Amino acid sequence: MTIWLNSLRLRRMAYKVEQYCVSNMSKYWAAIIQQLKRATAYRVDFWLRMFSSTLLQVGIAYALWSSIFEASGRTTIEGFTLSGMVTYYILAAGFDRIARGNEDHELSQEIYEGALTRYLLFPVRFFRYKFAFRIADTFIHTLQSLIVLLPLYFFVSASEFSVSLSQVSLAVLFILLAVLNEYLIASCLQLVAFWADNVWSLMVIHRFFISFLGGTFIPLSLFPAWAQQAIEYLPFWTFVSAPVKILMGDVSEGLIIKALFVSLCWLAVNSFILNLVWRRGRLIYTGVGI
Amino acid sequence: MFRFAMDQKPFINVEQLSKSFKVPTKSPGIVGSIKGLFAREYVTKAAVQEVSFKIHAGEIVGLIGANGAGKTTIVKCLAGIIKPDTGLQEVLGYNPWDHDPHYLKQIALVMGQKAQLWWDLPAADCFLLLKEIYQLSDADYKSQLELLVESLGVADQLRVQVRRLSLGERMKMELIAALLHRPKVLFLDEPTIGLDLNAQNAIRRFLMDYKANNQVAMILTSHYMEDIERLCKRILLIREGHIIYDGPLQDVLGKWGFQKTLRVQAEGIHLWSEGSKYGKLESPVANEISLQLPRQEIAAATSEIIARFDVKDLSIVEQDIAEVIATIMKDGIAT
Numbered sequence: 001m002t003i004w005l006n007s008l009r010l011r012r013m014a015y016k017v018e019q020y021c022v023s024n025m026s027k028y029w030a031a032i033i034q035q036l037k038r039a040t041a042y043r044v045d046f047w048l049r050m051f052s053s054t055l056l057q058v059g060i061a062y063a064l065w066s067s068i069f070e071a072s073g074r075t076t077i078e079g080f081t082l083s084g085m086v087t088y089y090i091l092a093a094g095f096d097r098i099a100r101g102n103e104d105h106e107l108s109q110e111i112y113e114g115a116l117t118r119y120l121l122f123p124v125r126f127f128r129y130k131f132a133f134r135i136a137d138t139f140i141h142t143l144q145s146l147i148v149l150l151p152l153y154f155f156v157s158a159s160e161f162s163v164s165l166s167q168v169s170l171a172v173l174f175i176l177l178a179v180l181n182e183y184l185i186a187s188c189l190q191l192v193a194f195w196a197d198n199v200w201s202l203m204v205i206h207r208f209f210i211s212f213l214g215g216t217f218i219p220l221s222l223f224p225a226w227a228q229q230a231i232e233y234l235p236f237w238t239f240v241s242a243p244v245k246i247l248m249g250d251v252s253e254g255l256i257i258k259a260l261f262v263s264l265c266w267l268a269v270n271s272f273i274l275n276l277v278w279r280r281g282r283l284i285y286t287g288v289g290i
Numbered sequence: 291m292f293r294f295a296m297d298q299k300p301f302i303n304v305e306q307l308s309k310s311f312k313v314p315t316k317s318p319g320i321v322g323s324i325k326g327l328f329a330r331e332y333v334t335k336a337a338v339q340e341v342s343f344k345i346h347a348g349e350i351v352g353l354i355g356a357n358g359a360g361k362t363t364i365v366k367c368l369a370g371i372i373k374p375d376t377g378l379q380e381v382l383g384y385n386p387w388d389h390d391p392h393y394l395k396q397i398a399l400v401m402g403q404k405a406q407l408w409w410d411l412p413a414a415d416c417f418l419l420l421k422e423i424y425q426l427s428d429a430d431y432k433s434q435l436e437l438l439v440e441s442l443g444v445a446d447q448l449r450v451q452v453r454r455l456s457l458g459e460r461m462k463m464e465l466i467a468a469l470l471h472r473p474k475v476l477f478l479d480e481p482t483i484g485l486d487l488n489a490q491n492a493i494r495r496f497l498m499d500y501k502a503n504n505q506v507a508m509i510l511t512s513h514y515m516e517d518i519e520r521l522c523k524r525i526l527l528i529r530e531g532h533i534i535y536d537g538p539l540q541d542v543l544g545k546w547g548f549q550k551t552l553r554v555q556a557e558g559i560h561l562w563s564e565g566s567k568y569g570k571l572e573s574p575v576a577n578e579i580s581l582q583l584p585r586q587e588i589a590a591a592t593s594e595i596i597a598r599f600d601v602k603d604l605s606i607v608e609q610d611i612a613e614v615i616a617t618i619m620k621d622g623i624a625t
Contacts, residue, residue: 030422034408034415041410041451117371118406121399122423123391286311287371 027124028132035136050144054093057216058152061089078221084248087157088219091244094145095171096216099178099239101186102137105203108193114287127187127274134183163247170256171243177263178239182210184270185235191274194281209234215241232258235266299383300344301475301507302368307377309338309363337363339531340377347474350501350508352518352539355528356619361511364528365477368509369399381475395424398468402480406464409453413444413463416452417470424471431470438466441496458489465493469500478510482517494520515612529619539611546614550588551607552581556599565591577602 040046065085068077075081080088107130110116119126189202196202211217214236220228231237242259245251312332316322338360345351353361366372367379370386370393379386384393400406407416421431439445442462447455452463461481468476478497482490498521501508510521518525518539525542527535535542549569560573568591569583583591588606595601 027422027425030419034411034419037415038408038410114404115406117366117399117401117404120371120389121369121394121397123394124423283373285372287366 028128031129031132032136032139035133036140039137039140050148053097054145054148057093057096058086058089058149062086065089078219079250080219080221081160083156083160085219087153087161087248088244090149090153090156091247092216092240094149095175095178095240095243096211096214097145098138098141098175099182099214100207100210101134101141101179101182103203103207105190105200107187108190108199108203111191111193111281111285112197112288116285117287127278130187131180131183134179138179161248163249167246167249171246174238174243174246174259174263177260177267178243181235181263181266181270182239184267184274188270188274188277191277191281194277194284210236210239213237214239215244232262235263235270238263238266300346301382302343302345302509303378303380304344304364304368305342305378307338307341307364307367307374307379308336309360309367309372309374310334310336336531338367338374341528341531341533342377343526343533343536345507345509347505347507348501349524350497350510350522352522352525353509353511353528354518354525354615354619359528359619360531361528362479365399365479365509365511369397369477370394371399395471396474397477398471398473398475399477400464400468400479400481402461402478402483405452405460407452407460407467410451412449412451413455413466414448416463416467417448420467420470426471430472434470434472435466438469441499442466442492458485458492461485461489461493465496472504474506476506476508478508478512480512481510482512482514490514490516497521515615519611527615527618534618542614542618543608543611546618549582549609550585551609552579552583552588552591552595553603553605553607554579554581554595554599554601555603556595556601559595559599562595562598565595 066082069075069082069085077085107116110119119129122129186203186206189206190199192199192202213231213234220231220237220241223231238259242251242256246256312334315331315333316326317331337358341360341364343351353364355361363372367374368381368386370389373387382393382396384390386393386397407413408419417431417435426434439448442465444459444462444466447459447463452460455463465481481497482493485493494517497508500506501521508521510517512518522539524537525535525539526533527542535545555578557577559579560576562579563571565571565579565581568587569581572580572582574580581591592604592606595604
């Protein structure tokens with residue numbers, strides 16, 4: 001009898017938790033749908049971004065490295081063949097696009113212009129709500145990257161590099177952590193708008209850090225050893241370099257564990273900093289413009 | 291849910307509320323710009339100073355004051371957007387700064403100068419999102435939306451991108467967005483600013499009907515006296531962060547409307563220069579005068595005019611409320 005009552009209580013509790021989650025998650029799900037609508041509201045921008053942000057990167061990298069290989073007369077540079085290098089840049093372009101997000105600096109603009117006010121009036125958790133927008137953007141960027149880069153990958157690299165399901169799963173895990181980490185870092189930087197008149201330069205530096213220290217511009221294995229060691233303490237290499245190496249089969253188990261550890265540690269640090277900056281910033285927010 | 295019974299406590303209770311802002315300043319010229327690169331100067335502006343008032347269900351209270359008087363700061367404090375420095379503020383029993391979701395589901399803020407809807411989307415999509423944010427049931431959402439859309443006459447504009455709507459249409463959509471979740475307290479910050487006369491009248495009519503059918507408490511800030519006169523029975527006059535008057539709008543005239551205007555049509559009255567002993571005398575056309583004089587002189591002036599002239603028409607006109615308030619805001623209230 002006691003066991004039956006306890007299981008009934010547990011089932012009732014589970015039902016209440018489920019109802020709470022459903023009713024609370026629906027507002028974030030609606031935010032995802034809304035952001036998907038916004039992302040597809042401007043057709044020219046949608047198609048331009050799809051091709052320009054990834055193909056241009058790969059095209060420039062191919063032109064550069066084929067010249068380097070030709071001029072040096074070498075068939076490999078730091079373990080990369082030309083097709084391997086192109087494969088690297090195809091994958092890096094995709095992961096970079098997904099990790100970076102929209103880069104529209106919407107949060108800092110909302111603080112400047114007072115548009116943050118509307119979110120303060122909603123009965124939602126602000127950063128969860130904004131992250132719902134980010135999830136929608138990530139979905140769009142992933143789709144755009146796959147449409148553009150997957151055919152390129154199969155054309156250039158599939159014969160040389162085979163990918164297993166476990167590699168793909170690991171890479172997906174890292175990109176999810178990258179999206180979360182990047183969201184937290186970008187949000188922290190944009191919250192500086194509570195104090196500074198302009199955060200544009202901060203966002204440029206942030207963009208540079210992801211691309212340069214993440215391995216989008218050049219593979220990190222071409223950096224000096226001391227630089228590679230230093231970079232491994234930062235989160236950026238887990239955004240691009242780590243998932244690319246996983247898919248190319250060029251990473252040890254130890255490095256995967258290290259990357260995971262670094263990513264999770266930075267997740268905790270970034271969450272803490274974001275919460276602190278937000279609390280301080282809210283005290284001085286004046287809602288200018290209204 | 292309320293933390294107290296509706297008919298017992300005020301919806302809005304403010305006691306000794308104060309708020310100051312530190313505003314950065316810059317000296318003019320290139321030297322000032324270079325100095326600003328190294329050190330910033332600030333001035334502290336006291337926006338609201340020890341303000342106290344209560345508002346009950348069913349009241350629309352007008353906040354009137356010059357630009358920078360502190361009206362919007364009070365609204366922002368009560369909506370939980372900014373934190374007051376000192377004082378007590380309670381709305382529906384909640385401290386707005388706590389941002390309790392139950393509190394946020396019962397208030398709404400409409401800002402005439404700042405769009406809150408998402409510009410890239412049609413209003414209908416924005417409303418759907420708000421439905422989820424406020425966790426409205428399908429039935430509630432549908433019935434309230436239909437009622438509001440019909441009242442404001444915007445059914446044809448629901449599928450148009452918000453940024454493509456005219457200012458008046460956009461304002462109506464903002465009102466719908468604010469009222470979808472049936473708030474108990476509504477903050478209206480210059481809701482008719484920039485609108486044409488028809489749109490202004492439509493919004494006023496709508497707000498009057500809405501207030502009549504729902505026991506909401508509203509705070510309205512506006513520079514248009516017609517908004518205040520048509521919607522508000524009670525006003526708070528704010529000057530340099532202080533409330534200098536809290537009471538019925540009509541009493542403003544009784545207390546500070548010291549002047550009346552006497553208009554008389556009579557044969558030869560335009561030649562009556564002695565009328566200037568009562569007040570400001572003007573004679574725009576022959577056989578007609580306009581005499582602006584203190585209230586207490588009306589009886590004496592009227593008696594003398596009737597005794598001396600064969601009066602064809604006589605009217606006594608109250609001073610314009612807007613003029614009285616403008617004078618109070620400029621000069622303050624003499625104690």
